[in-house]
Amino acid sequence: MGLRKMKETKVLLTTLLVSAVMTGCEGASPEDTAAASTESVPLTRAEAAGEQPGKAALSWVPLRLNVYHSFGVTTAGHTSRILRHYESLARTDILGTSPVEKADSSFRVVAGLADGGCYSLESQNFPGKFLRHAASRVRIDSRDGTRAFDESATWCTRPGLSGQGVSLESFNFPGRYMRHFNSEVWLAQRGGTLPSDSATSFNEDSTWKDLLQANSDFKAWGEETLAKIEQDFRKPGSNLYYETSARQGTAFHWPAGVQLHALIAAGKIAQAEAYANELHQAYWCNTKNRWGYNAAAYGCGDRYYDDNAWAAKGLMELYQKTNNATYLNRAKEVLAFSMSGENTASSDPNGGIRWHEGDTGGQCLCATAPTAAANLMLHRATGTAQYLTDGLRLYNWMKANRFGYGPGYRGYENAVMAQAALLLFRITGNYTYLDDARHQGLAMESTYIDWQTHALKETGQWGGHDMTNAYVDLYEVDGDINWLNIVAGYLQFLRDNGKDANGRYPEWWSDVGQPGKAELLYQASAARAFARASNVRTGTPKPRDPVAVFKDCNYTGIWGAGFWVGRFALKDLQFHGISGKDISSVRVQPGYKVTLYENADFTGASLVRTADDGCLVSSGWNDRANAMVVEPVAPIAVVYKDCNYTGAGFHLPVGSYDEAKLRELGMSPDIVSSLQVADGYEAVLYDGGYFDQTSYATGTNSCLVGAGWNDKAASFVIRKK
Numbered sequence: 001m002g003l004r005k006m007k008e009t010k011v012l013l014t015t016l017l018v019s020a021v022m023t024g025c026e027g028a029s030p031e032d033t034a035a036a037s038t039e040s041v042p043l044t045r046a047e048a049a050g051e052q053p054g055k056a057a058l059s060w061v062p063l064r065l066n067v068y069h070s071f072g073v074t075t076a077g078h079t080s081r082i083l084r085h086y087e088s089l090a091r092t093d094i095l096g097t098s099p100v101e102k103a104d105s106s107f108r109v110v111a112g113l114a115d116g117g118c119y120s121l122e123s124q125n126f127p128g129k130f131l132r133h134a135a136s137r138v139r140i141d142s143r144d145g146t147r148a149f150d151e152s153a154t155w156c157t158r159p160g161l162s163g164q165g166v167s168l169e170s171f172n173f174p175g176r177y178m179r180h181f182n183s184e185v186w187l188a189q190r191g192g193t194l195p196s197d198s199a200t201s202f203n204e205d206s207t208w209k210d211l212l213q214a215n216s217d218f219k220a221w222g223e224e225t226l227a228k229i230e231q232d233f234r235k236p237g238s239n240l241y242y243e244t245s246a247r248q249g250t251a252f253h254w255p256a257g258v259q260l261h262a263l264i265a266a267g268k269i270a271q272a273e274a275y276a277n278e279l280h281q282a283y284w285c286n287t288k289n290r291w292g293y294n295a296a297a298y299g300c301g302d303r304y305y306d307d308n309a310w311a312a313k314g315l316m317e318l319y320q321k322t323n324n325a326t327y328l329n330r331a332k333e334v335l336a337f338s339m340s341g342e343n344t345a346s347s348d349p350n351g352g353i354r355w356h357e358g359d360t361g362g363q364c365l366c367a368t369a370p371t372a373a374a375n376l377m378l379h380r381a382t383g384t385a386q387y388l389t390d391g392l393r394l395y396n397w398m399k400a401n402r403f404g405y406g407p408g409y410r411g412y413e414n415a416v417m418a419q420a421a422l423l424l425f426r427i428t429g430n431y432t433y434l435d436d437a438r439h440q441g442l443a444m445e446s447t448y449i450d451w452q453t454h455a456l457k458e459t460g461q462w463g464g465h466d467m468t469n470a471y472v473d474l475y476e477v478d479g480d481i482n483w484l485n486i487v488a489g490y491l492q493f494l495r496d497n498g499k500d501a502n503g504r505y506p507e508w509w510s511d512v513g514q515p516g517k518a519e520l521l522y523q524a525s526a527a528r529a530f531a532r533a534s535n536v537r538t539g540t541p542k543p544r545d546p547v548a549v550f551k552d553c554n555y556t557g558i559w560g561a562g563f564w565v566g567r568f569a570l571k572d573l574q575f576h577g578i579s580g581k582d583i584s585s586v587r588v589q590p591g592y593k594v595t596l597y598e599n600a601d602f603t604g605a606s607l608v609r610t611a612d613d614g615c616l617v618s619s620g621w622n623d624r625a626n627a628m629v630v631e632p633v634a635p636i637a638v639v640y641k642d643c644n645y646t647g648a649g650f651h652l653p654v655g656s657y658d659e660a661k662l663r664e665l666g667m668s669p670d671i672v673s674s675l676q677v678a679d680g681y682e683a684v685l686y687d688g689g690y691f692d693q694t695s696y697a698t699g700t701n702s703c704l705v706g707a708g709w710n711d712k713a714a715s716f717v718i719r720k721k
Contacts, residue, residue: 411463443577
């Protein structure tokens with residue numbers, strides 16, 4: 001990276017990659033708020049009297065923000081009906097082809113007006129009007145600037161009461177749901193005093209199917225971003241690019257290299273080759289008796305070891321696509337330059353790659369990690385033992401500095417460590433390296449991914465595109481759909497909330513409504529991430545995990561980690577990037593419970609929570625838990641990745657779960673090794689992903705190895721006997 005970029009940096013504390021002697025980099029993220037107003041509708045007597053039993057304050061079923069949704073009825077015999085507004089009142093109708101009817105049934109999902117943990121639904125054809133409850137009817141009205149209105153127009157999503165879809169619970173009246181009744185839509189509670197509170201088909205009538213109107217198309221988003229880059233930054237008569245949209249000055253080598261990665265990931269190989277060749281002419285230089293890429297074009301100054309390591313990786317990607325030995329040979333030369341920056345074992349500091357030629361006394365993880373990965377890529381391509389020796393030495397040096405625990409570095413450094421681990425696994429077959437990569441993947445999620453919104457709390461250049469690359473690599477190695485679901489979540493958030501009116505993306509991928517950065521580095525980072533995600537099947541943003549724990553009170557802190565059903569000893573918490581005795585608040589999805597234990601082996605004092613606890617201080621459990629158990633309160637069927645009811649566990653209520661549905665839940669097909677089934681129920685397992693091929697029914701708790709069904713089931717039906 002060029003010196004101009006690095007002047008803006010400082011250390012970011014995360015839960016990953018610790019070493020007191022390495023350098024790191026950081027930026028700053030602004031926050032956003034919004035408001036609007038006009039009229040109101042009188043409150044019900046209960047609302048006017050302030051009867052507010054509590055605040056729900058969290059949505060357990062994530063909805064994509066700032067895109068339009070429609071909501072379909074799920075009640076049998078009425079599934080062709082859609083939620084809409086008509087003359088200001090909400091109702092359900094069978095819609096025709098009228099554009100007006102379509103607009104009446106389209107609602108932009110925004111952060112909750114009363115609490116960003118929930119949602120508000122803004123009318124498409126009447127912007128500024130929101131679905132709210134008043135006198136127990138659901139209707140659309142203009143925001144009037146009062147707290148009462150905002151609360152009545154805020155809805156918290158819950159797993160569908162009928163076992164499918166989503167239910168919309170009132171923010172200020174927990175336990176009351178948006179329900180259709182005789183074609184009208186009401187705020188209802190089971191067994192209440194109004195006709196709309198009838199218990200008959202209450203769960204079904206209060207469950208909706210989210211009909212998202214905007215699909216994820218990472219390939220199209222990547223193509224669109226690359227086209228914008230060509231328009232804004234391409235130099236006339238050249239394959240090179242300007243640094244900024246002001247079109248003055250050729251880009252530094254670092255952003256130029258990210259653009260090369262983006263072109264390769266997008267499959268634009270001919271353009272990538274022409275670009276790589278002109279890059280070589282413009283940046284390749286010799287000084288101090290050594291060749292390497294300069295930070296700026298058409299000169300030869302203080303060269304950066306990390307810039308060159310990234311270039312070696314890019315050249316190896318291009319070689320893999322073309323089988324052109326020119327790029328392989330260039331990668332060898334570039335890697336030799338980066339390796340010349342290694343500190344010897346006897347020097348002070350010892351080990352690691354320095355940042356740049358002028359840095360004679362430091363170590364830089366941002367150079368060491370990609371240099372290790374480039375060595376391993378070259379070993380796989382050539383079989384040369386020295387590359388494996390060098391790559392393994394650098395990897396072991398980084399691991400000896402306890403990457404993955406305590407304060408540390410940036411997302412892209414962690415991501416490339418994961419890639420290096422995956423390369424070592426592919427080379428050696430040693431599962432220790434695969435575990436290292438999985439640990440990095442989970443710890444990155446805990447640290448950088450906002451558990452509630454899916455936003456990536458990191459910049460594109462310092463993490464976004466490299467983390468995407470690492471997560472896709474993880475999926476390609478172990479087949480766990482969870483990695484792609486993580487990527488889908490933050491890329492959808494970036495697209496829905498980050499893209500500005502000029503088609504550009506911000507530096508920080510968690511920013512909402514901010515102007516995009518008109519520089520090649522930031523736009524190429526987004527383009528590469530979209531393009532890389534398009535190379536594999538599309539994931540689905542993760543549903544809320546049953547339980548989430550946070551470093552600080554009020555569900556905040558430098559990390560927040562979600563957990564599925566299972567038992568998590570101290571080593572399992574650490575595998576997610578959480579050190580022991582560091583939990584201060586906990587979220588618990590309705591229908592689940594978490595038991596916190598004082599000791600790492602599930603012994604000693606314990607604390608049970610079946611609902612959110614925003615601060616464990618008052619109960620004497622702040623920074624005290626060393627292990628925990630997550631389980632459903634009233635389980636129907638729980639399937640586990642491993643025998644003996646261990647590994648990732650998923651609770652499956654009564655219903656049908658095909659391969660696509662399982663992937664949405666974060667569960668890849670063909671991974672189940674054991675299951676528990678409640679009395680009076682049975683699970684039917686199918687070899688095919690859509691209830692086809694051979695089947696096996698069981699109503700008992702069992703390891704599936706003996707029945708010949710270990711890692712075999714691709715779809716399930718859970719039913720009463």
